[in-house]
Amino acid sequence: MTRTIVASATKEHVIGFDQPFTIIGERINPTNRKKLAEELENGIFDTVKADAIAQTQAGAHILDVNAGITAVDPNETEPPLLRAAVEAVQEVSDLPLCIDSSVTRALEAALEVARGRPLVNSVTGEEEKLESILPLVKKYDVPVVAICNDESGISEDPDVRFAVAKKIVERAADHGIPAHDIVVDPLVMPIGAMNSAGVQVFRLVRRLKEELGVNTTCGASNIGFGMPNRRVLTAHFIAMAASHGLTSAIMNPLHEEDMAAVFAANLLNGHDPDCRAWTARYRPAPAGEGSEREGRRRRRRRRG
Amino acid sequence: MTRTIVASATKEHVIGFDQPFTIIGERINPTNRKKLAEELENGIFDTVKADAIAQTQAGAHILDVNAGITAVDPNETEPPLLRAAVEAVQEVSDLPLCIDSSVTRALEAALEVARGRPLVNSVTGEEEKLESILPLVKKYDVPVVAICNDESGISEDPDVRFAVAKKIVERAADHGIPAHDIVVDPLVMPIGAMNSAGVQVFRLVRRLKEELGVNTTCGASNIGFGMPNRRVLTAHFIAMAASHGLTSAIMNPLHEEDMAAVFAANLLNGHDPDCRAWTARYRPAPAGEGSEREGRRRRRRRRG
Numbered sequence: 001m002t003r004t005i006v007a008s009a010t011k012e013h014v015i016g017f018d019q020p021f022t023i024i025g026e027r028i029n030p031t032n033r034k035k036l037a038e039e040l041e042n043g044i045f046d047t048v049k050a051d052a053i054a055q056t057q058a059g060a061h062i063l064d065v066n067a068g069i070t071a072v073d074p075n076e077t078e079p080p081l082l083r084a085a086v087e088a089v090q091e092v093s094d095l096p097l098c099i100d101s102s103v104t105r106a107l108e109a110a111l112e113v114a115r116g117r118p119l120v121n122s123v124t125g126e127e128e129k130l131e132s133i134l135p136l137v138k139k140y141d142v143p144v145v146a147i148c149n150d151e152s153g154i155s156e157d158p159d160v161r162f163a164v165a166k167k168i169v170e171r172a173a174d175h176g177i178p179a180h181d182i183v184v185d186p187l188v189m190p191i192g193a194m195n196s197a198g199v200q201v202f203r204l205v206r207r208l209k210e211e212l213g214v215n216t217t218c219g220a221s222n223i224g225f226g227m228p229n230r231r232v233l234t235a236h237f238i239a240m241a242a243s244h245g246l247t248s249a250i251m252n253p254l255h256e257e258d259m260a261a262v263f264a265a266n267l268l269n270g271h272d273p274d275c276r277a278w279t280a281r282y283r284p285a286p287a288g289e290g291s292e293r294e295g296r297r298r299r300r301r302r303r304g
Numbered sequence: 305m306t307r308t309i310v311a312s313a314t315k316e317h318v319i320g321f322d323q324p325f326t327i328i329g330e331r332i333n334p335t336n337r338k339k340l341a342e343e344l345e346n347g348i349f350d351t352v353k354a355d356a357i358a359q360t361q362a363g364a365h366i367l368d369v370n371a372g373i374t375a376v377d378p379n380e381t382e383p384p385l386l387r388a389a390v391e392a393v394q395e396v397s398d399l400p401l402c403i404d405s406s407v408t409r410a411l412e413a414a415l416e417v418a419r420g421r422p423l424v425n426s427v428t429g430e431e432e433k434l435e436s437i438l439p440l441v442k443k444y445d446v447p448v449v450a451i452c453n454d455e456s457g458i459s460e461d462p463d464v465r466f467a468v469a470k471k472i473v474e475r476a477a478d479h480g481i482p483a484h485d486i487v488v489d490p491l492v493m494p495i496g497a498m499n500s501a502g503v504q505v506f507r508l509v510r511r512l513k514e515e516l517g518v519n520t521t522c523g524a525s526n527i528g529f530g531m532p533n534r535r536v537l538t539a540h541f542i543a544m545a546a547s548h549g550l551t552s553a554i555m556n557p558l559h560e561e562d563m564a565a566v567f568a569a570n571l572l573n574g575h576d577p578d579c580r581a582w583t584a585r586y587r588p589a590p591a592g593e594g595s596e597r598e599g600r601r602r603r604r605r606r607r608g
Contacts, residue, residue: 191571191572191579192579195574195576195577195578195579196574197572198547198571198572198573198574199572199573199574202547202572223572227579227582227583227586228582228583228586228587228588229564229582229585229586232564232568233568233571233572233582235540236539236540236543236564236565236568236569236572237568237572239540239543239544240543240544240547240569240572243502243506243544243547243548244547260533260536260540261540264536264537264540264541265540265544267495267502267537268495268501268502268503268506268527268537268540268541268544269502269503270499270500270502270503272499273499274499275495275496275499275531278531278532278533278537279531279532281533282531282532282533283532284532
């Protein structure tokens with residue numbers, strides 16, 4: 001059975017088909033977050049730490065850390081910044097990390113300080129990426145996210161995206177990296193731009209599971225880009241994709257809709273023995289202990 | 305392509321794999337509804353009519369009509385009662401009906417007055433049922449719900465439930481009833497009693513679609529029997545099952561969670577061209593026309 005092991009200094013987490021769905025917290029990312037971007041530009045990590053704490057308390061299993069701010073030369077600025085962000089997160093959370101950058105030197109700088117066994121995000125099917133990222137992944141013996149695009153961009157044909165995933169898995173094997181250390185991102189298109197985006201992902205994760213035996217992840221909220229009631233759409237997408245074999249998502253653990261989707265998917269996919277996780281999260285307050293709202297508050301404190 | 309055609313006097317509805325998910329309104333059923341049961345006992349149909357109107361306005365495609373109240377001899381009391389209930393619903397709604405009874409004579413009495421092409425609910429794999437219901441279905445040329453149990457009860461083994469479905473489809477063929485007029489109910493167990501209940505249904509609806517080519521339905525809320533936060537669980541179950549091929553459910557169209565699940569499933573399964581249904585339901589109120597709550601109120605009036 002495919003098991004991708006991700007770890008911090010003290011905590012190990014397994015991504016797998018026989019495991020509950022893995023929640024990768026997406027919040028530490030300055031894209032479209034002006035305040036966070038400004039702080040990062042000034043070497044301030046208050047919001048990074050607050051986001052790490054909040055997502056840990058909310059039930060994330062892994063924290064994505066992205067420090068990709070607009071810069072004249074990201075090859076110069078991003079390596080020390082990502083390294084510092086990783087150190088800041090490690091100060092306040094014991095969760096394993098997902099080190100997220102398109103700058104290879106930034107990934108390397110972060111890997112030097114990340115404890116345990118972080119997930120590297122990401123390699124693509126581009127030659128230059130394959131030959132720079134895979135040796136790094138091998139050197140540090142860490143798992144890696146493989147995104148299904150290459151020099152020709154993102155194909156709208158899911159068969160082409162599958163072929164890119166297969167190429168990356170094969171190339172990784174050439175570098176001595178086993179398939180269970182590859183977590184494939186099939187790429188989620190906005191449903192508003194492509195009506196078949198949902199069905200494509202469901203089919204792709206099934207094929208990736210059945211034919212390549214690899215774990216999968218995706219940026220879940222992409223599906224609803226530009227749509228009204230986006231949170232509810234994202235939540236259903238997560239649960240539906242999980243029922244076809246998606247084993248993790250980069251998502252917002254502070255969104256109750258998305259978390260309910262993960263808990264429901266675990267329960268309905270048979271990964272919540274005796275319904276323990278579901279009933280612990282949603283059981284009504286015992287008589288005399290107040291309303292359901294009170295119950296939620298208590299729950300938050302208990303987790304905190 | 306499998307198409308099950310259900311119709312009222314003026315409206316035709318198609319259940320099919322290439323169609324949006326079919327919502328069968330469950331409300332007109334006295335089980336656990338004391339007031340409705342009392343009214344039916346006294347030949348009063350006010351709540352029946354109100355439920356028919358509310359479910360029609362909420363977006364149901366078909367209305368289930370069940371008049372099964374506790375009686376000394378349901379074979380005597382239920383036929384005229386179900387017939388009267390069907391007539392009451394037809395007075396206030398133009399939707400096709402799903403005539404729901406375990407009493408064969410009640411189904412026959414209702415079929416005599418139901419206009420168009422109602423769905424008969426249901427036949428099972430029991431010999432006595434097969435030989436009493438199927439001739440009725442043939443005589444009235446109507447589609448029928450086939451429930452996957454037989455004399456031995458409800459099997460916990462999904463392969464046995466599949467075999468029962470196959471037997472019913474074959475027996476129906478002997479009576480001249482085509483597979484496209486059979487809507488199989490794979491039977492949804494409570495997840496609290498059987499941890500594999502969700503996975504079982506997902507696999508069964510896939511097999512029923514791929515191997516028998518039949519449409520499917522189920523009592524969706526059964527999955528969450530006894531569970532806290534049951535509505536959210538039911539909603540995710542509907543969307544997940546729909547993504548594996550479930551084409552309809554007997555459900556509560558007055559529950560926004562369930563309706564959102566259907567709209568999300570249609571969108572993500574590629575059955576909402578240009579996202580028209582989703583955006584019409586959830587688009588925010590135009591500037592100056594008030595809050596989102598206002599938008600919802602307007603929507604309700606528009607549908608009404």
